[in-house]
Amino acid sequence: MGPGSRSQGSLGRDDQLGTDAAQRAREAVPGIPHDTDGPVFREPWEAQAFAMALALHERRIFTWPEWAATLADEIKRAQAAGDPDTGETYYRHWLNALERLVAEKGVTDAVTLARYQHAWDHAADRTPHGEPIELQPHDFHHHD
Amino acid sequence: MAQDHDHPHDDDHHHDHEHGSELSEMQIRVRALESILTEKGYVEPAALDAIIEAYETKIGPHNGARVVAKAWTDPAFRQALLKDATKAIGTLGHVSRVGDHLVAVENTAERHNMVVCTLCSCYPWEMLGLPPVWYKAAPYRSRAVKDPRGVLADFGVTLPSDTEIRVWDSTAETRFLVLPMRPNGTEGWSEQQLAELVTRDSMIGTGFPKAPGSPS
Structure with a gap:
């Protein structure tokens, strides 16, 4: 590793905890793309979506059986709509399930999700290329 | 954005906003x-x-090491890579397409290359996997340009004083891959053996490939 050390969160006391939690998730949730060591991700956002599910599970927002049922339902819906189910779209279904479950559990709702998505879109638009994209209050008051 | 409309996959980069950033x-x-x-x-x-x-090492297809190893063993590919990396990598059947324009910069005894970029979505993760935390941090970005030798020293990389250090800053259309120097003592090695020596940092320019026989 390079210079600097990361800050440590309650869940991230060390990497081992993250990988242990991931191992339990893999046992409980079918189909997580993996190699011999554990989960693999095609793109960075997939790992972020995976990490959010792990963190919400640690907070007991849902159980793995609940998660697996919701994810299976999302995959079934996508297949009915013509998803080729080659594994490349797995984390799209994962994110659908995540958005659905946080709404069902009252963590947030579809309107709030849409509002934040719009704000992030605006934040990206106004951020010069090469600078970190950060959400600011005025991104919420933008209408186009 | 909330509805699940059928958007083409994420690796489609758009450049609708000339000066802004783009998120999929x-x-x-x-x-x-x-x-x-x-x-x-x-x-x-x-x-x-x-x-x-x-999972830092488990994100993205990690084509970089294979591309570097091929360049070390195949002079024609090396030339093609340095001429047009996007095109050259496109000729490798097993490697997924590279978004935008990728430029390979070659390290030599005279010149060492080093790449900086930021949080934006243009990091070449298809080649390098997930950007390490230090790479996204402001200190690296600002110091890499002003004091590249000092930054390299922090990484334990010491270069002869007469080696030029060139720092490449990614732009919207151009991303960089460092082609490190092939380690000594690897004559006759296969591409696969060589790929094992290619580290992520060596392709960013903040490290060297592993020496043959060193622990992985």
Whole structure:
């Protein structure tokens, strides 16, 4: 590793905890793309979506059986709509399930999700290329 | 954005906004959810980072090492790579397409190359996997340009004083891959053996490939 050390969160006391939690998730949730060591991700956002599910599970927002049922339902819906189910779209279904479950559990709702998505879109638009994209209050008051 | 309309996959980069940044639909949805969960106290960004960091080496197809190893063993490919990396990599059947324009810069005894970039979505993760945390941090970005030798020293990289250090800053259309020098003592090695020596840092320019026989 390079210079600097990361800050440590309650869940991230060390990497081992993250990988242990991931191992339990893999046992409980079918189909997580993996190699011999554990989960693999095609793109960075997939790992972020995976990490959010792990963190919400640690907070007991849902159980793995609940998660697996919701994810299976999302995959079934996508297949009915013509998803080729080659594994490349797995984390799209994962994110659908995540958005659905946080709404069902009252963590947030579809309107709030849409509002934040719009704000992030605006934040990206106004951020010069090469600078970190950060959400600011005025991104919420933008209408186009 | 909330509805699940059938958007082409994420690796489609658009450049509708000439001066702004671009996030894909999936990146926007992930960031929106993370903001909400963080504000409501359901997750801590540091905890998410810790989970993601555990998989730092498991994100993206990691084509970089194979591309570098091929360039070390195949002079025609090396030339093609330095001429037009996007095109050259496109000729490798087993390697997925590279978005935007990728430029390979070659390290020599006279010149060492080093790449900086930021949080933006133009990091060449198809080649290098997930950007390491230090790479995204402001100190690296600002110091890499002003004091590259000092930054390299922090990484334990010491170069002869007469070696020129060139720092490449990514732009919207151009991303960089460092082609490191092939380690001594690897004559006759196969591409596969050589690929094992190619580290992520060596392709960013903040490290060297592993020496033959060193522990992985």
